[in-house]
Amino acid sequence: MADVTFTVDGTRITAPAGTLLIEACKSAGIEIPAFCYYPGLSLQAACRMCVVRIEKMPKLQTACTTPVAEGMVVQTETPEIAQARKATLQLLLGNHPLDCPVCDAGGECELQDMTFKYGAADSFYAEPKNHREEQQWSPVVFFDRPRCILCYRCVRMCGEGMDVFALGIQNRGASSVIAPNVPAVQSPDDLAHVDCEQCGMCIDACPVGALTSGTYRYKTRPWEMNHVATVCTHCGDGCKTTLGVRSTSDGSEIVRGDNRDKSGMNGDFLCNKGRYAFDFANSPDRITTPLVRQPDGTLKPVSWEAALDHAGKKLRELRDTRGGKSIGVVGSNRLTNEEAYLLQKFARSVLQTNNIDHHRTADYVAFAQALSDHPGRTASQLDTTTAKAVMIIGGDPTNENPLTAWNLRSDVRLNAARLHIVNHQQIKLTRQAKSFLQISDLSYGALAAFLAGDDSAVDGLVHPAADAAAFHTFRDTVRAEESLLVLIGNELRGEDLKRLLNFGVTLPNRKFALLSDYVNSRGAADMGLLPDMLPGYTPATSTNSFGETAIPMAAGLDMLEIFDAAAKGDLSALYVVGANPVLRYDIDPATLKNTFIVVQEMFLTETAAIADVVLPAANLYEKSGSVTNSFGDLQQVSKAGDRSGVRSDFEMIVRIADKMGANIKALVPFGKGTYADMGQTRGAQSGEADRHAVWLTANHLEPRTSPFDANAILDEIQRLVPGYDKMLRLQLLSGNAQHLEPAAQPSNATRRDLVLPSNDKLFTSGTLGRFSPMLEDLQVNDARLAAQKLVQIDNQAAAD
C-alpha cells in the first residue's frame, strides 16, 4: 500500500497506509504502552493503555486500533495522556494483589513496569480486595485469578494462534473471569481444567503473572538466572528456546525454558516441549560417572581415565585383529553437526569402517539427490511464514512439527495463504485448508506418481469418499498456484520422493522441504552418519579419501545389517553415541553378547544397560556447536546447563581416538591458532562438561587451541562438506538461522531408505521424553482427559 506521512510527538514518520498507529510508532522507536494489543492477533482495545491524543479527534484514541492517515498529528506522552493511563492502572490495580515480591512475573511484568512509569501505586479504593485461590488447570498451566487484568491475550493466543480455543471469558463486568474449557462442574475432581495442546503460549502472552508455568512457578526470580538462547533439542523445526539457568552444587540447573528471546525463527512461538521438556537434563537418573563391565558381569563406576583407556585399547585391539569391517557405529539425531562429522570421521579413518548409521526419520539422501542441481528449490522454515500457497503431503505438523503448523496457521490467518493437504488422516491443519484429500496410508507412492503427471496412478488413490475427478481437481488446483511451498512428510521416500521432486522442479516457483523428527536429523544425514554416504551426500563407493583423510572405499553396513552381523557373530565391537538401537529396532540383547559395546549416553537405556563401557554424556543443552533443522536451516547451539561428571560427545570421541593411538591433529585440525594458555590448564575447574568451550565463549575467543574445540571441526566442515561451504560464520555466531542447500551428486541408484518414523507427538520425545517428568505428567493428564471424554460419551449414550 501507498505510504502516508504523519507526525508523532513532533517527529515526521512515514509508514504504509493501513499500518496501526501503535506499530508505526514502534518502528519509529516511540513506545506506546499496551496490555491487550499483541502483534498478529485480532484487536481488542480492552485495556485503554495505548490512548493517544490525535489532533481534530474529540477524545483520546486507542493507538492499537487506529490506522495511520496522511497528515495525522499525534501526541503520545502529555500530562493528559499520563493521567489517563494512570487512571487505567489505578482501576486495574483496584483488585490486583500487590504480591510482586513472590509473583513469577515480578521483574518482567508489564503491569509492574507501567505502574513504575506512571506512578499509580496509590489506590483510591478502600474496599477489600476480592481474593480467589489459585487454580491448577493442567500440569503446566496455573491460573491466579486476582492477578488477571482481563487483556484477553491468552484467549486470542489460544484460539487464533493455536486454533485450540481452550480459554474463554465468562461472566460480566467486575466478575469477568478467564475460563478454561473443562468447567469445574464437569470435572471428576470438581476443579476446572484445560483440555488443550499444553503449549504454554497463554503463559507467554500473559502480561502479568495470572497464568504461570508448572515447571517454573515460585522457583526463582528472573534476575537470578542466566538466560541462554539455544536451539530446542526436541523436534526438527529449529525453534530457539531461551533457557534460564542457575548454579547448583553439581553444575548448572535449567529452571525455565521460554520465549523471552524472540529472535529465533520461531518468533512468538514455542510448544510444550521447548518450554517445559528441558527437565530431562536435571533428571536424577542421569549417569554421571563412567561405568565399565566387570568380569562378574556388573557395571561398576570407574575413573574417566580407566574407562577411556579400556574402551580405546579394546577397540584398537579388535580393529587390528578382526578388522574395521567387524565394527559398527551408531550415531544420533541429537548430536551437533560438529560431533556428527567427527564421529563419522573417527569411524571411517580411525576405526576404518563405513559401518555407520543413525536412526533415520526421513529420506534426506533422496531429497538431496533430487534437488542437487536445482538451486533455490529447497525451502527454509521462514518460507512457511510468507508462502502464498502451501501443499502438505503426509506428516502431521501440529503434533510432530508444531512450529511449522503455527507458521502455516499464521500464514493463513494473516496473509490469506491457501493450504492444500493430502494425508491418510484428517490432520488438524485441515481446519485451515482450502482443499483436503484423504488417501490410504499405503498410496503415497501412487499419489506422487499422480501428482507428477501419471494419470493411471489415480486408480490406486480413489476410494468411496473421493473419486478420480476429485483427485484431478486437486491436482489442477495445486498446479494452478503461481507459487507453491511443498512440505513433505516422511511417508514419501526413495523413488517416490524423487519422482515427485523431479517433476516439481520442472514447474516454476516450487520450493520443497522434507519434515523429520529430531533436532539434527537433517544434520546427521548432511554430516554423513550413513554407511553409503560421506558428508554432503558424497557416495562412499566413489572415493578412498575425504579431504586429507584416507577412508575405506566401499559402502558399509546399515543399521539393520550391523545387527544382522551381530546375530551372525561377525560384529566384534559396537560404538553407540547417543542412541538406543536395542529398543528402537527391537534388538535381542542376546545377539550382542559377544560384541564389545561402548555407549555414550545420558541415561542407562536398554542399549547402555548391555554395554561394556558406558560414558556419561552431556546433552544438547550442555554444549556448543551447530545444528541443521529439517528445512536445512543452520543454527548455533549455545551451552546453557551443566552437570558435573558428564562430558560432551565431541570430547569423548577425541579421547577414545587418543587412547586408540590415532593422530589427533589429523582428526581435529586444532592448534593452528594462538599457543597461549587460554585457560585449558585450569584443572581445578574439573566437572564442567565442556569447560573449555565455556571459557572461550565467555571471552569471545575461538582460537582452536584445544582438540575439544568444535570450531576446529567446523572449519573443516566448511572446507570439505558440499553445501556447507556456503555457510556464513558471522550469521552463525550471531545466533541467526541461515538456509543451506544440499549439494549432492544426482544418482539413480536404488538404496534402502530405512526410514523409521519416531512417531513422537506433542508429549513424547524419544529417550529424552522418557526421562522428562513433565512430559510424563502431560501424557497422564492427556490420557485422563481422554478417558473423561469417553465417560461423558457413555453417559450421553445412556441418557439417550
Next chain:
Amino acid sequence: MSEVANTIFSPELAARFDKLVTIYPLKRSALVPMLLYAQDEVGYISDAVVTEIAQRIGIYELDVRNVLSYYSMLRTRPAGKYNVQVCTNISCMLRGGYELLDHCKKQLGIGHKEVTPDGLFSLEEVECIGACCWAPAAQVNYDFHDNLTPGKMDEVFAMYREGRGKDVK
C-alpha cells in the same frame, strides 16, 4: 452439523432450531435465541442443553458457556415453577420496588435467585422489565403484575399457589 440425531428437545423445538441456524448470516447469531427457547422448554440451561446447542451451531461448548454466563436471565440451575422477577430499577424503586422485593423475600422465605423448598416459587431481582408506567411491577414467568403493593403481592402468591395463575411460557 445443524441437525442432531438424538435431540433432548421436543420435536417442535428441534424443528425450530433446525430452521433457526439457517436464517442468520452467521450461525452463531442463533445462539442467544436458542438458549432462551431452550430455557423455556427445559427450565434452565443444563449441561446437555449446552452440548446440543454447541453441536447444532458448530461451536465449542466453551463458547456457549461464555455467552451463557454473560446474561443474567439465563440460568444454569432450575428455577421454581413460578419464577417471580421483581424490578428494582428507577421507576419501580421510587414507587416501592425494594419494599416489594423485601416483602417477597419474607413471604417466600428465600433470597435473590433462590427457590422455595417445595419448588413452587423462585425469586429474582431484575433490571427494568418495561412496565415503568405501572411501577412497581413484577413478572411471574412471562405474566406481568403491576401497580403492586405488598398486599397485592400476597394475592398474587395466593393465586399461583391455588393454581389459578397463568403459566405463560
